[in-house]
Amino acid sequence: MNVAQLQHEIQTFAASIGIDKIGFTTAAPFVKLKDRLKQQQRLNYQSGFEEPDIEKRTEPLLLLDQAESIIAIAVAYPSKMSDSPRGKKGERRGMFCRASWGEDYHTVLRDKLAQLELFILTKVPDARLRSMVDTGELVDRAVAERAGIGWSAKNCSIITPEFGSYVYLGEMITNLPFAPDEPMEDQCLDCNLCLDACPTGALVQPGQLDAQRCIAFLTQTKKPVPEEFRHKIGNRLYGCDTCQTVCPKNKGMNHKHQLSFTPEPELVKPLLLSLLSLSNRQFKEQYGHMSGSWRGKNPIQRNALIALAHFKDESAIPELTRLIKEDPRPMIRGTAAWALGEIGTTEVQEVLKECLVIEEDEFVVSEIKQALEQLHIN
Structure with missing residues (x-):
């Protein structure tokens, strides 16, 4: 097997199936990340949605025997919406964040990774592969950073030169010895706009997030939102884009070529009152294909109530x-x-x-x- 040739063929095939960026790194432990995650645990900054075992999050060999490398992928999503509906008095609207526009990105990226796995197996039938998107053990951003997809920004996002931070990430652990790509230099420099703009001060310092204060987390929790954060949520129904929209590296970034992520205006900016009367079945039928539906209708309806209070409707x-x-x-x-x-x-x-x-x-x-x-x- 000519590994260099296979690596080139994988890059070509990935582009043909709509993977916007692909990078390679080793399966070596994420040593610095392990220390950061332990600190996050000590400070109670974690959201609780993560894999609790830090060893699994930082040791690829625990996830795949004889792991040699990791393939990282990125797929871009749009930041602007055509024909965005406008709310008005008596018809106020909420907002789903950009990462929940269109089809659930977990489904889209898993499909692309499955195609990539099949391609590799046709070339190396006995290859061992394990893919994951977001809900897997590995930290997507750490893999992407080390594989040269982008740099890890102060707002805890991966920023790519081509698409800004508007990218979904996934990875595949392999037992194939691919040549690693070079990590990218940090380009945030002395900019602190994201830290200054965070509505709740969840970005406690560059690259460190207190998830318990992050609006993206608060809109997903199934518990009542602490009163100190309710006015900060505004009309957000799911997620928060503030630290991305203020980022200079995202200026002018609006990549619409991934049609799966084309937003449906009436779903991503819905009328608040109409949300409150949806049954479980109706919610699943209307919103079940969106990533923002994963926690069910209860948090979304709670957030709609907070939004109506925000508008004093x-x-x-x-x-x-x-x-x-x-x-x-x-x-x-x-x-x-x-x-x-x-x-x-x-x-x-x-x-x-x-x-x-x-x-x-x-x-x-x-x-x-x-x-x-x-x-x-x-």
Whole structure:
């Protein structure tokens, strides 16, 4: 087997199936990363969505016997939307982040990696391969950085010269000894725009994220959003793009060639009130193909309530009243109570007083009382 020739053929084939960047690195341990992850654990900066075993996250040989190399891939996604619908009074809209536009990127990248695996196996039938996208053990960004896909930026994204940070990442561990690519020089230099713009201060220092404060995490958690962050979320339904949109390296970046990620305007900027009445089945039918649906409808509907409060949308009062009185989910009733308090009309005060008498859940009772205090009602 001529490994150099195979490596060149893999690069050519990858481009033919829509992989925008491909890089190669060794399967050596990620030693510096291991230290950073241990620090993240000590500081409780992790989101809880990660693989908990740091050894598995940093030791490719634990994931594939006789691992020799890792192939990293990047696929670009758009940053702008044509025909973006505009919200207005009485018809307020929420927003899914760009990484949730179009088809779920896990599905798209897994398919491309599967095609790449099949191609390699036709050349080397006894090759051993293991691919992963986002939910695997390895840290996608660390692999991409070492494989020369881009540099690891201060906002914890990988930035590529060609596509900015608007890229999805995946990787494949192999037992083939491919020649490694050179890592890229850090090009953030003295720019700190992402750190300064982060709405919650989640970027505690360059390259270090406190996920517990990150809006992208907060919009996905299934628990009530801590009150200190609710006003920061605004009308975000899933994810946050702030640290990407302020980045100078992303200026003018809008690559639309990956048709799978073309946004559907009414889905990625939906009417907030219409979201609140969706059943599980309706939510799955409408949003199930998007990566932003992976946590189910409950966090999205909670975020829609926060967004309605952000807009102080009085037209939402009837629906919020229905939810606080009838919805079986304490998180939704409690968030509806908070939203009613933020909207703050005489009608709202009467609804909250009425619900306080009949509500039994401790969390909801607390939210109702705080909402009444917000309205200066004792």
